[in-house]
Amino acid sequence: MATNSESRGWTRSELWDRFRTIRRRITATLPALSREQVAYVLISPFFIIFGIFLLFPVVYTVYLSFFEYQGIGDGTLFFIDLGPIFVQVPEIADLQFIGFGNYSRMLGDGLFWQAMFNTTYILVIQVPIMIGLALALAIALNAAFLRAKGVFRTAIALPVSANIVAYSTIFVILFNETGFINYLLATIGVEPIEWLRSEFWARKTIVTAVTWRWTGYNMIILLAGLQTIPQQLYEAAEIDGANRWQKFRYVTLPQLRPVLLFVVVLSTIGTFKLFAEPYVITGGGPTNATITIVQYIYREAFVGSPNLGYASALTVVFVAIVSVISIAQIKLGGDE
Amino acid sequence: MRKQRQRDAVWKFLTYSFVIVMTLGMMVPLYWMMVAATLPQEEFLQFPPRLYPGTAFFDNLAVLHEETDFLISIWNSVFIAVVYTVLSVLLCSMAGFAFAKYEFRFKEPIFYTILATLILPIQLLVIPLFLMMSQIGWTDTFRAIIIPWLANPIGIFLMRQNMKSIPDALLESARMDGATEFQIFYRIALPAMRSSVAALAIILFLFQWDLFLYPLVILEDSANYTIPVALSGLEESRRVNFDQIMVASSLAIIPMAILFLILQKQFVSGILAGSLKE
Numbered sequence A: 001m002a003t004n005s006e007s008r009g010w011t012r013s014e015l016w017d018r019f020r021t022i023r024r025r026i027t028a029t030l031p032a033l034s035r036e037q038v039a040y041v042l043i044s045p046f047f048i049i050f051g052i053f054l055l056f057p058v059v060y061t062v063y064l065s066f067f068e069y070q071g072i073g074d075g076t077l078f079f080i081d082l083g084p085i086f087v088q089v090p091e092i093a094d095l096q097f098i099g100f101g102n103y104s105r106m107l108g109d110g111l112f113w114q115a116m117f118n119t120t121y122i123l124v125i126q127v128p129i130m131i132g133l134a135l136a137l138a139i140a141l142n143a144a145f146l147r148a149k150g151v152f153r154t155a156i157a158l159p160v161s162a163n164i165v166a167y168s169t170i171f172v173i174l175f176n177e178t179g180f181i182n183y184l185l186a187t188i189g190v191e192p193i194e195w196l197r198s199e200f201w202a203r204k205t206i207v208t209a210v211t212w213r214w215t216g217y218n219m220i221i222l223l224a225g226l227q228t229i230p231q232q233l234y235e236a237a238e239i240d241g242a243n244r245w246q247k248f249r250y251v252t253l254p255q256l257r258p259v260l261l262f263v264v265v266l267s268t269i270g271t272f273k274l275f276a277e278p279y280v281i282t283g284g285g286p287t288n289a290t291i292t293i294v295q296y297i298y299r300e301a302f303v304g305s306p307n308l309g310y311a312s313a314l315t316v317v318f319v320a321i322v323s324v325i326s327i328a329q330i331k332l333g334g335d336e
Numbered sequence B: 001m002r003k004q005r006q007r008d009a010v011w012k013f014l015t016y017s018f019v020i021v022m023t024l025g026m027m028v029p030l031y032w033m034m035v036a037a038t039l040p041q042e043e044f045l046q047f048p049p050r051l052y053p054g055t056a057f058f059d060n061l062a063v064l065h066e067e068t069d070f071l072i073s074i075w076n077s078v079f080i081a082v083v084y085t086v087l088s089v090l091l092c093s094m095a096g097f098a099f100a101k102y103e104f105r106f107k108e109p110i111f112y113t114i115l116a117t118l119i120l121p122i123q124l125l126v127i128p129l130f131l132m133m134s135q136i137g138w139t140d141t142f143r144a145i146i147i148p149w150l151a152n153p154i155g156i157f158l159m160r161q162n163m164k165s166i167p168d169a170l171l172e173s174a175r176m177d178g179a180t181e182f183q184i185f186y187r188i189a190l191p192a193m194r195s196s197v198a199a200l201a202i203i204l205f206l207f208q209w210d211l212f213l214y215p216l217v218i219l220e221d222s223a224n225y226t227i228p229v230a231l232s233g234l235e236e237s238r239r240v241n242f243d244q245i246m247v248a249s250s251l252a253i254i255p256m257a258i259l260f261l262i263l264q265k266q267f268v269s270g271i272l273a274g275s276l277k278e
Helices: A002-007 A012-029 A035-064 A101-107 A110-142 A149-161 A164-174 A180-187 A199-226 A231-239 A244-272 A276-281 A293-302 A308-334 B002-037 B041-045 B057-067 B070-101 B107-119 B122-135 B142-149 B153-163 B168-176 B181-192 B194-210 B213-218 B227-237 B242-262 B264-275
Strands: A067-072 A076-082 A085-090 A093-097
Touching (some): A035 A067, A035 A308, A035 B070, A067 A308, A101 A308, A110 A199, A110 A293, A149 A199, A149 B264, A164 A276, A199 A244, A199 A276, A199 B002, A199 B264, A231 A244, A244 A308, A276 B227, A293 A308, A308 B107, A308 B122, B002 B242, B057 B070, B057 B242, B194 B264
Antiparallel strands (some): A067 A093, A076 A085
């Protein structure tokens, strides 16, 4: 750019001036807009993309779940013919209506139930461990006596920046049979464990990996929550002779409740959506012991023959469960 | 009194031990990645493993570059994430500004429709988006990766919340001075929102940087792969070994980690801003 402008003998400020003049001319030709019209202009780019790529696909997924996918569409959905302007919108897919067929197929689909079980199993172990660690770390880092807080906080939060697939590949070699973890175990006299080949340990490997990646993230949110608790509450509790546990139980926990609830909901949904970690670390194995719901949806839709209708039905069920979980958690934690 | 002091000392010791053990736990995988990336194949496979860095990093890098398109993937990921972030920040703040400072018909229903989609997991969209992209011939293109996610509900929500705090009097006085509505947006509203824009930019950048399932479905040619897609294929391709895969992981993780160290404050406010969505 710079060499180009110099060769024509333009200085930067001259170019800038020219640009301003042109802009002013364009602005002058634009019709004056009312404030309401300005608002529409401001929201329309967002809303058009939102409508096409978010709202429509959501509705279309539900629609698709009642059909069997036969292939990519080759017909025309509709066209607009205005003489010089001719818009043709193609049919998206070649579909055959099967009613609730996809949903009833799910009931007898062993692999679907296996995926549900795996996801729930990982969730029930992983979320409490992670939230517990994150809360303990947040409380420790909030303690007045702790030195070098910044260093600890940075180190523990660092995994937040790690790319999902990149860190998963690290866990593959860490938990390899001849990997570092088995080496550590050997130094304390424990036999090597087949982390990735045994059903039991493969799930634990996934749990460890996810916990490594997200503990710092949750700690940051909890720490911010802790810092909003008024110091006077602790002082008042101390005057009443409360010990450490009582201060935690009767001041910290109730005060932190909304933040804690938020973190639990977020983590539950996050783990429920698990895909990259099992995909990379275990490939869903051994014998489908770690295949998750999203991974199963991916397989049905994009591996082998594309069962897009069935995969859409799975997606609808998956989203329904996610919504129910978050609403239930908010309801349960909200009262009192 | 003495008993109390002893108890405090024990508590301090336990707290320090816990924090130090956790810190080491967080560092081990990253350290191990860097060690593995610098080891030649024969040392990588030996047991017990070598625990300190070797000198084969550049040899491994050369093999990785020769055998795969991974270095191109880094460029692809950076390009996609930067373009996405800039465009999406612009779209979200424009719309957020309109929702915060203007009155128009259907304002509330439109806003709540957008808000309702916040709870939807994005995996939901992969199947219909794949079909749409196939039909309009966008598969295997960057625009298919960038455009669908530009309208980010978290973005519009954040910008609306924050732009509400801009005093109306400020906008009014700018109007008196003859500023057009668009000038008010980019001369007054955007600069006033600098810290929110930074936080949003980080949320959006990380969102796109970590996007995996969708590009895995959309991208076909390995020259177009983003980092996560390229990495996930390395192991299966069997063209490179684990030490070279660790070079690739290092290249994916270390620049972001450095960025995190430099922009830690913005990262944290990004995480907190993202968490405010409930």
